[in-house]
Amino acid sequence: MFDVDWMGLLTRAVLRERLPLLIAETCAWSVGMSDRPHVERRRGRLVPTGGTIGDRAGRGQPLSGEEDGRLDLGDARPGSFRDALNAVDAEGVVYADRYDREVLEPFVLASCVVAAERARDTRPGPWADLLDDLGEDGGDLVGVVRAGEWEAPLRTEAEHLVLAALADVPLLEVEAEGLPLSLVRAAESLTRSAASPAPAPAGGADPGSVFLARTAAGGLPGPVQPRDAGRLLDALLAEGLEPEEVPAVLPELPLAEGTAEALLRLLAAGPGL
Incomplete structure (x- = not known):
């Protein structure tokens, strides 16, 4: 394996700098979970329990079941954010898997690219050596990140940092903290939709x-x-x-x-x- 430890350390430093943003995005992502119907798997079948996730969280009842969930999220405090992550949605997908795909993975990739930009701009000599080791020309920073394989260990660290901050916090409190940013994100989405031009005619771009x-x-x-x-x-x-x-x-x-x-x-x- 290539000697890229200095770059790995830099990605970790960038992640920690951006941790407040990751926590904020995590809280915003959680908004609306409490309104979703609570289901659990019984003997392999998804069964609605008759209430919402928020109903159970408010009463301090467990949100995750024994047949689903991830071992690393086990033994969660009932009604906590960790407990909610280990629950399943109406399609049987563990919320933690959705969180990884929708928040953690893109955030970690973006952090790695920020680190790559910083390395390119502040350490040109080691950066050139690194590109040579990886067989990259540096034009595609995402490609450099993928070749360096920094994402996987950084995702693990990012998950640990998020859980250290939010794991035992009640889901309803996490949602309340994320509400302002979630409204901003919703407004941004509406603005983009309103500003989007009419669909291009078939056969070419607008x-x-x-x-x-x-x-x-x-x-x-x-x-x-x-x-x-x-x-x-x-x-x-x-x-x-x-x-x-x-x-x-x-x-x-x-x-x-x-x-x-x-x-x-x-x-x-x-x-x-």
Whole structure:
């Protein structure tokens, strides 16, 4: 394995710097859990218990059952956030698995990319050596992160930090803490929806979006190389394109092989980059 310990330490430092944001996003994600119907698995079948998760949490009743859940979340205080994470939804999916997919994984990837940007800007010598070891050119930071395999250990640490802060806190208190940010996120989603142009006609992207995209790409030497994918994405967003509009305009731009894929990976990493 490559000697990338210094980079692993840097990703951990960035994660701890961003921990307040992760806690806030976690609380916001939890909003609405208490309103969902409570179900549990009995003899392999999902059975509604007749109330909501919030009803049971408020009475201090267990939310997770014996047939589902994760061992690392066992022995939870009834009605706590840890207990809620170990419960199952109406489709039988453990809430902890949804949390990992919807919050933890994208947040950790974004933190790793932030660390990679910092390493590139502040430690150019070691960064160049690292890229050489990994066989990467540095143009696709998400690709560098994946090659360095920093995400998995950082996800474990992120989960431990979140649980240390919130595990035994009553679910209803976690939801109350997250309500303001959840309202902000909902407003952002509504704003994006209202600002989105009408769907493009079949056979191509919206002409206005294509014009803006070509204007953005015109500021970069063409064809745009994978190493400049981040600069192109920044330029596209600065021109006013919404993230969901970006994939449709890429075929209209002068891109080198691999640039579109690199840009889409950066886009998928989500906010916080």
